[in-house]
Amino acid sequence: MRAIVVTEHGGPEVLHPSEVPAPEPGAGQLAVEVAAAGVNYIDTYHRTGRYPTKPPFTPGVEVAGTVVAVGPGVTGFAAGDLVATADAVGGYAERALVNADRAIAVPAGADLRLAAAALLQGMTAHYLTHSTHPVLPGETVLVHAAAGGMGLLLTQLVKLRGGRVIGTVSTPEKERLAREAGADEVLGYDGFAEAVRDLTGGEGVAAVYDGVGRTTFDGSLAALRRRGVLALYGAASGPVDPVDPMRLAGAGGVYLTRPSLAHYTVTREELAERAGDVLRWVASGELKLHIGRTYPLADARTAHEDLEGRRTTGKLLLIP
Numbered sequence: 001m002r003a004i005v006v007t008e009h010g011g012p013e014v015l016h017p018s019e020v021p022a023p024e025p026g027a028g029q030l031a032v033e034v035a036a037a038g039v040n041y042i043d044t045y046h047r048t049g050r051y052p053t054k055p056p057f058t059p060g061v062e063v064a065g066t067v068v069a070v071g072p073g074v075t076g077f078a079a080g081d082l083v084a085t086a087d088a089v090g091g092y093a094e095r096a097l098v099n100a101d102r103a104i105a106v107p108a109g110a111d112l113r114l115a116a117a118a119l120l121q122g123m124t125a126h127y128l129t130h131s132t133h134p135v136l137p138g139e140t141v142l143v144h145a146a147a148g149g150m151g152l153l154l155t156q157l158v159k160l161r162g163g164r165v166i167g168t169v170s171t172p173e174k175e176r177l178a179r180e181a182g183a184d185e186v187l188g189y190d191g192f193a194e195a196v197r198d199l200t201g202g203e204g205v206a207a208v209y210d211g212v213g214r215t216t217f218d219g220s221l222a223a224l225r226r227r228g229v230l231a232l233y234g235a236a237s238g239p240v241d242p243v244d245p246m247r248l249a250g251a252g253g254v255y256l257t258r259p260s261l262a263h264y265t266v267t268r269e270e271l272a273e274r275a276g277d278v279l280r281w282v283a284s285g286e287l288k289l290h291i292g293r294t295y296p297l298a299d300a301r302t303a304h305e306d307l308e309g310r311r312t313t314g315k316l317l318l319i320p
């Protein structure tokens with residue numbers, strides 16, 4: 001089968017289109033014929049080795065597709081079923097493996113591209129707005145990179161909960177998309193903390209959802225209200241330097257957390273609940289997915305170059 005293989009850690013150029021044997025499902029696993037694979041920032045961390053990986057490997061954790069084989073001991077899934085997951089092994093391929101206990105059933109006839117686009121970032125936006133800092137009606141929060149895959153979903157979910165969104169973006173086109181998703185105010189990054197204070201009567205925001213990291217962290221702390229929550233959920237601009245806890249006191253007794261989706265989909269029940277909400281909201285139109293671009297599988301390198309080069313909006317998909 002065709003797959004992208006990372007032969008050594010490095011830049012997007014190490015994503016090699018290759019021919020490899022199709023994987024067979026082990027105990028508890030499904031083999032899935034991939035209809036679409038989501039491109040996520042975590043794939044870039046795996047590619048560079050920032051998150052531990054051992055080449056050669058096929059990246060990609062998010063897929064939707066059709067079950068073509070089930071491993072020993074699998075119950076509840078059979079060949080022909082449609083599934084999606086944010087926990088695939090080797091998703092950038094014609095066929096990927098998925099542990100059955102991390103697979104989400106997709107109704108027959110559903111659009112598999114939408115399922116692939118929805119799950120990982122949708123569940124992340126879900127836990128950030130419903131669990132890490134449950135947004136209350138009327139409160140103001142700050143969403144960085146508001147036109148990104150995460151940003152557009154966070155913005156919509158904050159609005160669904162009755163909150164007010166201040167977003168940051170780098171271009172006028174991204175500003176337009178953020179406003180379309182519901183952002184009430186949209187800022188550039190320069191001096192955003194002061195602008196946030198001005199927009200909140202000097203008080204600051206109840207929460208900052210920060211997936212940008214290094215370049216926004218200091219401003220994010222400065223933009224919080226007393227006892228506000230900084231949910232540092234990513235590092236698109238690079239990792240944040242070590243933080244002296246006294247800085248949290250200086251910022252007003254604020255809370256700092258560095259959450260991951262795995263922390264919020266621990267049990268099968270929790271996973272199924274978040275995935276169920278996200279897929280239902282997408283089906284009902286409450287949550288709109290913006291697929292910024294789809295790439296043929298062989299163009300995984302371009303997809304990573306575009307994502308890391310800040311040239312993308314919304315969700316990116318690879319189509320085998």
Ligand code: NDP
Pocket residue numbers: 039040041042120121124145146147148149150151168169170171174211212215233234235236237238259260261262307308309310311312313314
């Ligand atoms: P995005 O679509 O948001 O792309 C990243 C965006 O970050 C860019 O488009 C850009 O928007 C902004 N950005 C600001 N500075 C930089 C920089 N120096 N280099 C690159 N981008 C920059 O990506 P995703 O939605 O896939 O992911 C966003 C973040 O969410 C990532 O950090 C990712 O790791 C994290 N994440 C975390 C999860 C978790 O559970 N913890 C799960 C899913 C994602 P602009 O040009 O407008 O500034």
